[in-house]
Amino acid sequence: MAKVNVIFYSMYGHIYQMAKAEAEGAKEVEGTDVKIYRVPETVPEDILIQSGAKKAQEQFSHIPIANMDSLVEADAIIFGTPTRFGMMAAQMRQFLDTTGPLWAKGSLVGKIGSVFTSSSTQHGGQESTILNFHTTLLHHGMIIVGIPFTEPDLSDVSNIHGGSPYGASAIITQSDENRPNEIELNIAKSQGRRVAEIAKKLFG
Numbered sequence: 001m002a003k004v005n006v007i008f009y010s011m012y013g014h015i016y017q018m019a020k021a022e023a024e025g026a027k028e029v030e031g032t033d034v035k036i037y038r039v040p041e042t043v044p045e046d047i048l049i050q051s052g053a054k055k056a057q058e059q060f061s062h063i064p065i066a067n068m069d070s071l072v073e074a075d076a077i078i079f080g081t082p083t084r085f086g087m088m089a090a091q092m093r094q095f096l097d098t099t100g101p102l103w104a105k106g107s108l109v110g111k112i113g114s115v116f117t118s119s120s121t122q123h124g125g126q127e128s129t130i131l132n133f134h135t136t137l138l139h140h141g142m143i144i145v146g147i148p149f150t151e152p153d154l155s156d157v158s159n160i161h162g163g164s165p166y167g168a169s170a171i172i173t174q175s176d177e178n179r180p181n182e183i184e185l186n187i188a189k190s191q192g193r194r195v196a197e198i199a200k201k202l203f204g
Contacts, residue, residue: 001031001032001033001204002029002031002032002033002075002076002196002199002200002202002203002204003032003033003035003073003074003075003076003199003203004023004026004032004033004034004035004074004075004076004077004078004192004195004196004199005034005035005036005037005070005071005073005074005076005077005078006019006022006023006026006034006035006036006037006077006078006080006192007036007037007038007039007066007070007071007077007078007079007080007095008036008037008038008039008079008080008081009038009039009080009081009082009089009091009092009095010038010057010060010080010082011043011053011056011057011082011089012052012053012056012057012178013056013057013059013060014082014118014170014172014178014179014180015080015081015082015116015117015118016038016059016060016063017170017179017180017185018080018116018118018168018170018180018184018185018188019036019078019080019116020036021168021180021185021186021188021189021192022078022080022116022168022188022189022191022192022195023036023192024189024192025188025189025190025191025192025193025194025196026078026192026193026195026196027192027196028189028193028196029193029196029197029200031200031204032196032199032200032204034192034196035070035074036063037063037064037065037066037070038060038063038064038065038066039065039066039091039092039094039095040065040066040091040094040095041057041091042090042091042094043091066095068098068099068101068102071099071102071107071108072102072107072108074111075111075112075199075202075203076111076112076113076114076145076195076196076198076199076203077108077111077112077113077114077142078114078115078116078191078192078195079092079113079114079115079116079133080115080116080117081115081117081129081133082117082118082119083117083118083119083124083125083126083129084129085125086124086125086128086129086132087125087128087129087132088117088129088132088133096136099140102140103139103140106141108140108141108142109140109141109142110141110142110143111140111142111143112142112143112144112145112195112198112199112202113134113137113140113142113143113144113145114144114145114146114167114191114195115129115130115133115134115137115166115167116130116167116168116169116188116191117129117130117133117162117167117168117169117170118162118169118170118171118172118180119162119169119170119171119172120171120172120173121171122160122171124171126162126164126169126171127164127166127169130164130166130167130169131166134166143202145194145195145198146164146165146166146167146191147163147164147165147166147167147168147187147190147191147194148165148194149165151187151190153183153186153187153190154187156183159181159183161181161183161184161187162180162184162187163183163184163187167191168184168187168188168190168191169184169187170184170188171184
C-alpha cells in the first residue's frame with residue numbers, strides 16, 4: 001500500500017474543505033492508504049474566540065494533530081495552508097521548523113511532496129505561497145508533484161477560481177458562500193488523485 005497523508009492548517013475551515021477533497025481524490029486510487037492530519041494551533045484561545053475561528057474549527061476538531069511520525073510514515077504528503085501575505089501560515093511554518101531532526105537523518109528524502117492553499121482575493125499570493133513552500137520540501141529532498149494542464153479545470157475561464165500547475169487553491173469570498181467552489185474542489189481532488197497515482201507507482 002502507498003501511504004498518502006494530507007497535513008493541513010485551517011483557521012476557518014476553508015483549507016479543511018480542500019483537504020477533504022484532496023483525500024477524496026487520493027482514495028480513488030486503488031492500493032493507497034490515506035490519512036488526514038492538522039498541525040497545532042498557535043493563536044491564543046481568546047483571540048480565536050473573538051475572531052470566530054474557535055467556532056469554525058469545531059468542524060475539524062476530530063482530526064488528529066500531526067507530529068513527526070505523520071511525516072515519516074507517509075510515502076507522499078500533501079500539505080495545505082492558507083496564504084499569509086504570499087507565504088504559508090505561521091502555524092504551518094512553526095510545524096515545519098520542528099522537522100530539523102528529520103532533515104538531519106534524511107527521513108523525508110525521496111518522499112513525494114505537494115501543496116495547496118487559499119486566499120481571500122484573486123491576487124492574494126496563492127502561487128507564491130506554494131512556490132515558497134516548495135523550498136522547504138526541496139531542502140528535505142522531497143519529490144515535488146503539481147498538477148499538469150491535462151487537468152481541464154486549470155484552463156477553465158468561465159468564472160474566477162483558484163488552481164495552478166503548482167497546486168490547487170481557492171479564492172474565498174462571500175459571493176462563493178465563503179467556501180471553495182466546485183471547480184476549486186475538483187482541482188484539489190485531481191491533485192490528490194495524481195499524488196496517489198505517482199505514490200503507487202513509486203512505493204505501491
